Amino acid sequence: MKIKLTTVYVDDQEKALHFYTQILDFTKKADFSNGSFRWLTVVSPDEPDGTELQLALNDNPAGHAYQQAIFQQGQPAINFYTEDVKGDHERIKARGGDFIMAPTEVPGSTIAQLHDTCGNIIQITQLARW
Template sequence: MKIKLTKVYVDDQEKALAFYTDVLGFTKKADFSNGPFRWLTVASSDEPEGTELQLALNDNPAAKSYQQAMFKQGQPAVMFFTDDIESDHERLKARGAAFAMAPTTVTGSTIAQVNDSCGNLVQITQLARW
C-alpha cells in the first residue's frame, strides 16, 4: 500500500492555493470542478509525483468544526519536513508567511509553525541528525 493523497480543510480554496504554491513552493497538481465541488490538490515541488495534498473546502459543518477546534488548540493540521528549517523559515518570511512559532528545538527535532491564512497551522519539522 501507498499513501497517495491526504487532505487539509481550508476556508478559501483560492487563498489556500496561493499560500501552498506561492509561499510554500508546492506545485498545483489537479484543479477541476463539478458543479459547486472543486477538487484541488498540490504536491511537493521536490516530489511532483509523490503524495498529493487536497485543499478541501470546509463547507461540511463537521469539517469546519474540526478545523476551527484544531486551530484554537494550536494543533497543526498538516506537517511537512525539511532538511534546513532555518533557511526555509527565512524564505517563507520573505514571502509573507506569518509564523505562529519560530524554529524551536524540541526533543528529536526543530519545529516551526506557520499560519496558512485559511484556518490552519502548518508545522515544519527538521529531524535531528544524531
C-alpha cells in the same frame, strides 16, 4: 499500500492555492470543478508524483468543526518535513508567511509553525541528526 493523498480543510480554496504555491512553493497538481465542488491538490516540487495534499473546502459541517477545533487548540493541521527548517523559515517569512513559532529546538527535531491564511496552523519539522 501507499499514502497517495491527504486532506487539509481550508476556508477559501483560492487563498489556499496562493499560500501553498506562492508562499510554500508547492506545485498545483489537480484542479477541476463539478458544479460548486472543486477538487484541488498540490504536491512537493521535489516529488511531483508523490503524495498529494487536497485543499478541501470546509463547507462540510464536520470538516468545518474539525478545522476550527484543532486551530483553537493550537494543533497543527499538517506537518511538513524539511532538511533546513531555518532556511525555509527565512524564505517563507520573506514571502509573507505569518509564523507563530520561529525555529525552535525540541527533543529530536527543530520545528517552526505558521498560519496558512485559510484557518490552519502548519508545522515544519527538521529531524535531528543522530
